[in-house]
Amino acid sequence: MGSGAGRSGSRPGFETGRFTSRRLRTAVSSWRASLRGTDILVAAIFAALSLGLAAYLYARAQAAARLAFAEQAQRLQSAVAERLSVPLEDSAVLSSLLEASGRVTRRQFRLLTSPMLRPDPLLRRRGLVYALEWLPLVRENERAAYETEARAAGLAGFRFWELGHDGSPVTANRRPFYVPIQYMEPPNAGALGFDVASEPVRWHVAERARDSGMASATLPFQLVQDKNRKDASSAVAVYAPVYKEGDPGSEEARRAAIAGWTIVIFRGAPLVDNAVAMANSSGLGLVMRDGKEADSPLLAERPPNASKLPTRPDFSIGFSVLFADRRWSLNVFALPGAFLPARRGAVTVALAGVLASLLGLVVVTALRTISRLRHQAEKVGPYRLIARLGHGAMGVVWEARHALLRRPTAVKLLAPGTEGERALARFEREVQLTAGLTHPSTIAIYDYGRTADGVFYYAMELLRGINLLQLVDLDGPLPPGRVVHLLRQACGALAEAHAAGLIHRDIKPANLMICLHGGVPDFLKILDFGLVKDIGVVEALPDGETAGAEGDDAALSQDGSLLGTPLYMAPEGMSDPSKVDSRADLFALGAVGYFLLTGASPFPGRTAIEVFQRERQGPPAPLAKQSPHRVPAALEETIQRCLALRKEDRPQSADALDVLLESCEKEAPWSLRDAREWWHGRGGKALEAAKREREEEGRVLFLATLDRARSN
Secondary structure, three states, X not given: OOEEOOOOOOOHHHHHHHHHHHHHHHHHHHHHHOOOHXXXXXXXXXXXXXXXXXXXXXXXXXXXXXHHHHHHHXXXXXXXXXXXXXXXXXXXXXXXXXXXXXXXXXXXXXXXXXXXXXXXXXXXXXXXXXXXXXXXXXXXXXXXXXXXXXXXXXXXXXOXXXXXXXXXXXXXXXOOEEOEOOEEEOOOOOXXXXXXXXXXXXXXHXXXXXXXXXXXXXXXXXXXXXXXXXXXXXXXXXXEEEEOXXXXXXXXXXXXXXXXXXXXXXXXXHHHHHHHHHHOOOOEEEEEEOOOOOOOOEEEEEOOOHHHOOOOHHHEEXXXXXXXXXXXXXXXXXXXXXXXXXXXXXXXXXXXXXXXXXXXXXXXXXXXXXXXXXHHHHHOOXXXXXXXXXXXXXXXXXXXXXXOOOOEEEEEEEOOOOOOXXXXXXXXXXXXXXXXXXXXXXXXXXXXXXXXXXXXXXXXXXXXXXXXXXXXXXXXOOXXXXXXXXXXXXXXXHHHHHHOOEEOOXXXXXXXXXXXXXXXXXXXXXXXXXOOEEOOOOEEOXXXXXXXXXXXXXXXXXXXXXXXXXXXXXXXXXXXXXXXXXXXXXXXXXXXXXXXXXXXXXXXXXXXXXXXXXXXXXXOOOHHHHOOOOOOHHHHHHHHHHOOOXXXXXXXXXXXXXXXXXXXXXXXXXXXXXXXXXHHHHHHHHHHHHHHHHHHOOOOOHHHHHHHHHHO
């Protein structure tokens, strides 16, 4: 209720800067309050049109980016298809030459294949094939002659071989025919002589080519020489049939006329790299597979691990590629950061439109705001408002100065939304009851009245400090000596209030403030008597009925909701509010003490019902287990007595509680020196933290209050 930043008279330059800053914040708050619905509507429509235009421009940029991607992806697909034609063309040429020449020698095979394997910068289609092979169909009675020819050509130890049960090469078993690798360029001694007919998977491909009269391709596989290379790409072999006197045309005749097969082997990665360079497809990634499924054999990908890169739905195209007798899938996609739509134009239009809307809104309301600020300064009695400090259940608190006395003051006004004579009467009662209290730890009331527009206000002392909730948030649980020191000050103020027949009803950490008061550190002030209850003398009325402060309180404050904060409310405050007495404040003060020692409420709960249920289940967890400090047994016993379920088991007065706390001071001292050291080391940071918290609170605007008051 009376929280705010104080002022120092010894630093006039600093005072002027802070004064200007607060006036600026007040002006901004007043400008916000002067906004009208039509102002916001017009500005919103103009801003929406600007955003719509920006969205249209961005959509066009996206469409242009998608079109550029699709065109470049199509070029890459065409380049890949063209490069894939090279192995098929080489296979067809080699098969035709062998078929026309009949039987060829090893030297003749080398002369035929050398141009196909030699890279040539003028013929970009060359250099893509890894190896070319000739596999004749050899009958059993011809086997010795073929093996002898190879050895005579310099291949010592040449033989027809196959894979044994353990995967090692063994001499081929006797069978009616063989399909060995007789010629190979470039030569590979480890592959020459291998009988393809002995291996079912490869023989199946050869049979498919033989029976169809067309080239057949294998599934992607890894070459033997690449088995230890992690970066090696998959290879594909193309089998093409060679008949004795040309293709006879029928499957049965082809089986009888087959002379052998040519094989063209190529790796997928070099072919794809060549296509990427030819298509100039920077910004594109691709994945080529034998099949459409994600687990299909991988032929090539660019860049490495492209299959694991994220793709955008509108920037990914799948192509179907026919190669020999297989169908491959080619997925082309935009790499991260590529083909992004140009946003500059859309962002510029959006920002210009929004800024123009805001500028127009400011210009329209500026003159209106100036007049409201002047009006505001004239209407709060003799006080000129400087900056909003916060708000409570009933009112908004402002820092102000008296027009003549120039004394820093806190002014509280009726909060927006609580208009009406009932609220005004309760607000005025709060002032009257609090003004009668004189204890130093009770906030001092200077003045009260109503503005020309009927808004009730009262002026009180301006405190420079932080509440206990902010203190625990900043420093964590407090040492027991400091807790005793603060609770005893609260007991003194409550003792005076209770003796006057008043109950606070909302004692909680946020309503207890510590400050430097008259040079005394750790001086505690009790704030916000907005829920105060008068239990004074009942007077007789002329018609025989009785009414007093208790009856007035029921009429003014019992509106069907709980009064106070459930986390710190005594059980009777929730079960039967009409029977609340001064011991409810002592329960709340004990709960505050528990919070200061542990950093947590003794009876936590998300709702008032949950808190009430926990209170009825028994005492809270022992302080010795919850507090990081060593809590004296006497202090723990005192706190537990305050938190008793039955009010008869609690200390019966604030003075009695003060006596109990006094006995705890010997075990847990907190000296004036301790307090001064804390304020010297931590006080400045604590006050700054409290100031930031006030600035971040939800804004309750004073001018909105004036508008509603005038409309009433």
